Amino acid sequence: MIHPTAIVSAKAEIGKNVSIGPWVTVEEGCIIGDESEIRAHAVIMTGSTIGHRNQIGYGAIIGAEPQDVSFKGASSFVSIGNDNIIREYVTIHRGSAESSITRIGNGCFLMAGSHVAHNCLLEDEVVLVNNVLLAGYVHVERKAFLGGAAVVHQRVRIGELTMTRGQTRIGKDLPPYFMAVDTNEVSGINRVGLKRAGITEEIRRKIEKAYKILYFEGLNVSQALEKIEKISDCPEIKKLVAFIRATKRGICLARRKNANANITEE
Numbered sequence: 001m002i003h004p005t006a007i008v009s010a011k012a013e014i015g016k017n018v019s020i021g022p023w024v025t026v027e028e029g030c031i032i033g034d035e036s037e038i039r040a041h042a043v044i045m046t047g048s049t050i051g052h053r054n055q056i057g058y059g060a061i062i063g064a065e066p067q068d069v070s071f072k073g074a075s076s077f078v079s080i081g082n083d084n085i086i087r088e089y090v091t092i093h094r095g096s097a098e099s100s101i102t103r104i105g106n107g108c109f110l111m112a113g114s115h116v117a118h119n120c121l122l123e124d125e126v127v128l129v130n131n132v133l134l135a136g137y138v139h140v141e142r143k144a145f146l147g148g149a150a151v152v153h154q155r156v157r158i159g160e161l162t163m164t165r166g167q168t169r170i171g172k173d174l175p176p177y178f179m180a181v182d183t184n185e186v187s188g189i190n191r192v193g194l195k196r197a198g199i200t201e202e203i204r205r206k207i208e209k210a211y212k213i214l215y216f217e218g219l220n221v222s223q224a225l226e227k228i229e230k231i232s233d234c235p236e237i238k239k240l241v242a243f244i245r246a247t248k249r250g251i252c253l254a255r256r257k258n259a260n261a262n263i264t265e266e
Contacts, residue, residue, distance in 0.1 A: 066118030081106035215254035
């Protein structure tokens with residue numbers, strides 16, 4: 001199932017039932033898991049490990065050197081889990097420091113033209129819509145959804161089950177369950193995404209209450225978190241509080257013009 005025009009190193013490890021299309025390049029030391037499909041003109045570079053049942057789109061480049069001025073040719077890696085869809089012309093760069101890794105989890109969907117820079121971590125079921133750009137060391141938690149052409153500054157954390165509108169610019173941490181807009185702003189909680197993920201109405205209302213306490217009760221962050229902790233000991237509230245307490249860049253702020261908006265609408 002390897003097209004005769006493909007260039008596949010004899011030192012690459014190719015799993016069972018793998019399809020490798022025309023003019024694909026797979027370099028020495030790469031590992032391609034079972035039942036994966038590598039479409040025409042994709043390039044899989046040394047140091048890349050791709051799990052099972054992945055689809056790598058036309059012209060995608062995985063494992064290229066990081067775009068980091070401090071990079072000095074270190075031996076580094078890309079690790080991709082199982083069941084991912086990586087569409088046309090996606091670029092995923094390997095780590096910058098010696099032996100470091102850029103990681104993609106399981107079940108992610110990276111749409112055409114999106115970019116994952118060196119040392120990023122994407123947890124499971126993340127969606128990057130067309131032309132999303134992640135700078136180095138960005139950490140995207142599970143089931144986050146980033147809209148088209150969103151850009152994320154280096155070392156930013158994107159929380160679990162967040163949603164980012166198209167063309168949003170993020171340079172601060174985005175807390176779990178919130179919806180990001182414009183530049184470093186949030187406009188409410190991601191109620192539709194939470195509902196689709198099976199989060200109950202009771203928990204959604206607790207998250208919404210936490211959002212209002214954090215942004216609209218005139219408290220500083222420490223005071224707000226102490227009050228939020230008293231809402232519930234459910235895992236979602238615990239995760240939200242822990243995420244904010246761990247921030248080093250600060251968190252996105254609320255859009256003031258939406259302070260009185262009905263954020264319960266689905």
